[in-house]
Amino acid sequence: MSQESEDEELIHIFIEEAKELLDAIAMSLQKWSTDLTDKTIFAALKRDLHTLKGGARMVSQPILGTLAHELESLCDFLLNTTMPIERKHYDLICAGQDRMNVLVDLLATQKPLLGIEDLVAQFKAAISGVEKPIQEEALPAQKKEPAKTSKEPEVTSETTNEVIRIKSDLLESLNNLSIENNIIRVNVSHYVDKIKLNLNEIMRLIKVFQEKASKNSGPYRPYSISDILGLFEACKSAIQIHSNVESLLSQQSRVSLELQERLIDTRMISFSSIVPRLSRTVRQVASELKKKIDFNVLQAEGEIDRNLLDHIVPSLEHLLRNSLDHGIESAEERLKQNKPEVGKINLRFFRMGHEACMEISDDGAGINVEAVKRKAIKLGLLAEDAKYSNEELIRFIFEPGFSTKEHISEISGRGVGMDVVNTVVKALGGNLSIESQTGKGTKCVIRAPFTTSMNRALLVTVKSQIFGILLSTVENIVLLDVKRIKEALKKQEVIVYNNKEYHLKYLGEVLGLEDNLSIPSNKESLPVLFFNFADYNAALLVDSLIGSQEVVVQTLGPQFKLMDMFSGATLLADGRVIIILDAYSMALERRKLGEIMERQVGAKREFTILVVDDSITIRTVTKNFLERHKYHVLTAKDGLDALEKVAVEKPDLVLLDLEMPRMDGFQFAEKFRSDIAHSSIPIIMITFCTGDTEKARAKQLGINMFINKPYKEPDLLEAVEQLLEIK
Amino acid sequence: MGPFETLLDIEQNCKANTVKIPRQIVTEKDWLGIAFKASGFNFVCPMAIVTEVLRWPSVTELPSAAHWFKGTANLRGHILPVTDFQGFITNKPHRSRSLSRVLVITLSGVSYGFAVEQVIGIERFFSEEKKPLDGIDHIEDYLPYVEGAFERNEKPWLILNMHAVIESTEFYHIVSFKRDYEPGI
DSSP: OOHHHHOHHHHHHHHHHHHHHHHHHHHHHHHHHHOTTOOTHHHHHHHHHHHHHHHHHHTTOHHHHHHHHHHHHHHHHHHHOOSOOOHHHHHHHHHHHHHHHHHHHHHHTTOOOOOOHHHHHHHHHHHHTOOOOOOTTTSOGGGSSOOOOSSOTTOSTTOOOOOOOOOHHHHHHHHHHHHHHHHHHHHHHHHHHHHHHHHHHHHHHHHHHHHHHHHOOSSSOOOOHHHHHHHHHHHHHHHHHHHHHHHHHHHHHHHHHHHHHHHHHHTEEEGGGGHHHHHHHHHHHHHHHTOOEEEEEESTTSEEEHHHHHHHHHHHHHHHHHIIIIISOOHHHHHHTTOOSSEEEEEEEEEETTEEEEEEEEOSOOOOHHHHHHHHHHTTSSOTTOOOOHHHHHGGGGSTTOOOOSSOOSSSOSSOSHHHHHHHHHHTTOEEEEEEETTTEEEEEEEEESOSSOEEEEEEEETTEEEEEEGGGEEEEEEEEHHHHHHHHHTTTEEEETTEEEEEEEHHHHTTSOSSOOOOTTOSEEEEEEEEETTEEEEEEOSEEEEEEEEOOBOOOGGGTTOTTEEEEEEOTTSOEEEEEOHHHHHTTHHHHHHTOOOOTTSSOOOEEEEEOSOHHHHHHHHHHHHHTTOEEEEESSHHHHHHHHHHSOOSEEEEOSOOSSSOHHHHHHHHHHSGGGTTSOEEEEESOOOHHHHHHHHHTTOOEEEESSOOHHHHHHHHHHHHHHO | OOHHHHHHHHHHHHHHTOOOOHHHHSSTTEEEEEEEEETTEEEEEEGGGEEEEEOOOOEEOOTTBOTTEEEEEEETTEEEEEEEHHHHHHSOOOOOOSSOEEEEEEETTEEEEEEESEEEEEEEEEGGGEEOSTTOOSOTTTGGGEEEEEEETTEEEEEEOHHHHHHSGGGGOOBOOOOOSOOOO
């Protein structure tokens, strides 16, 4: 089995796409069956077959690719022939479509695919005019009509939304909860109506009392017993309604919570689902570097939020590439150091409270802390006489543009990776830590809340400003006596709590809001938050605590990527934006490190490549491939979509398919080139059709290069690099 | 002239005298953008990247922020960083909020807020109105972020390159820890 076909993820994408395309083909055939002389359906039919062919070849499925190709040729023949189209032609195309459905089903169930020689021979005979009867065994009678489809005609390959499969019992319970929620809403609304009637009655009675009181000047009470009883009843009923509504609201709160938890469940997938992709990365990189690797994945059966996993996979791939390139030594070097010839990389997945942890460890050379220090000094990030622990020095590799590698390879060394990994992890409300021992290996641990939906934050005030700190990072919250705080600050800012030493800092000072702590004389105690980070214990003093609450942490965006101390932001119920502080950076006062840093942002700009193809399989394969080589990739499903994309972001290069719905490659190129700003952007056309006519047209439109589909990855990379260098 | 010839004649006459529909007239030659004022200059920003124009939103200030970083705002549930456009580029913050607006610029799916002195509106320019940057005085601070200009009523309209703004190193130094700047608005 080839490496391509082993890639389950891509096969899965292809199968989904093929099913949608076959549905679209079935719809076209259905339309054709009503009027066999109507040749307008051939354009859509050919385009769908063409897309299917491209996808099949991209995922190394030659049987499906050939069948689609032969069917496409038959459609071409029928479109251009002058002879009348008969029912047998229709039956033949239906037979081809049926066989494709069977093949896709076999592929989905991982069974060996059937042969297609019989059908191909019939197609060729039909084209050459020597027709053979359609064999009944190849074309079961009940399958002569195109397969019925439940989808609407407009649902074609253009649908690119991800499909999530949910267990039917889970969907059932979500449905029930939703119904229950609605019933409660109806009941509450009924009581709201009722209470309105009650209040109107109370108002009426009060008016009666007022009128009677104003008319009565004598010593006798103006109210009748029935008036008072009426008011009493109305109030009693209002109180009863209030209690009913309260009970309904508490029911609704339970239902909503359960609904939310179940919905979170729908987003959970097994961590093991990404193992094939990671194994493939390791295999590929190891083979490129000619290193022997034993890659083990431990405890991959746990579940994790799909959204979190989608965001974190590229980071895991980056850490694996780093381990392979920087960490694991060559076989000769390892033998010299009495290490086994085969390097070892372990990936472990585990849960700690509300956090998902992913640990990548290797038995390689470890991080050369001295080299990191030299590079940091050279880049002006660090003063020569600065004293930092090894752990702090290692964190310099998170700085943009930081790499100790002398040479840039395709795998790593550009220094644009670890800062991105750190930013991504931070954006998810997590933390990346690295431990390394020279000569023994490196261990990277990503910790992130196991679902990205909700977090609990502690809200504190400092100098009248409110800040949030993720509660999961806080070890203890204690109200400490002011005297004790003052003593600790005198004693080099060390405080002893629970027999452990903590480095005490005032948050206002760390944030640069105040230079020295001035404690108001009326305060006897102040809140102190205690943190325990690996080998560093810290305590942060704040002005006051507001409390803790559920928050949705949002990323602050790229403009904050250099700001270690802010990990995100959240919105309060009144709409105010609250900044979430990164406790680790606060505790280490990393903003001071920031002051001496001459940042290298923007020095190394990634090239942006726009991939325009109507096949989601080809778009995904090409995007993954280019991203592995550090390109920023935009994708578009056809020419029109591509024009919209380039209006917003100018690419450095375009990879263009020829045959696409709505606007084809040539039409796009013509429009694209008509804008003077795009005149020098190279275009590579990737297509099956490379006849002389097409080539001449392409040259006229300023297309720089042709590559045949399915392309070979090294050829594409070479072409891209060549054109970008020319540029 | 027979009836068929008459019809042909009418057809030819029609074709010769057809007026193109407006959409065809304004094709690739024109340029559409949002115009605004900063430091006394008129700027134009491509229409496609300006997703919204806001009145000054309420912002949460950042501790020790650079004078030009105004803070973060709540844009219908999303966090929007707000930068004083003029302050960022010239180091001289503008002081009036009455006419000031915040342009929401969206690039690569990320939104950035830029506070500008005054928004003029949507302006359409034609390629004949293009003008070289050489003859325009006092735009040194803005030059790295400008990719061309139009001239109308003897006044330059500078075409902004917002990619250059967000790719500049300084744009990421939002915290200064120094208080030696001129206080802004």
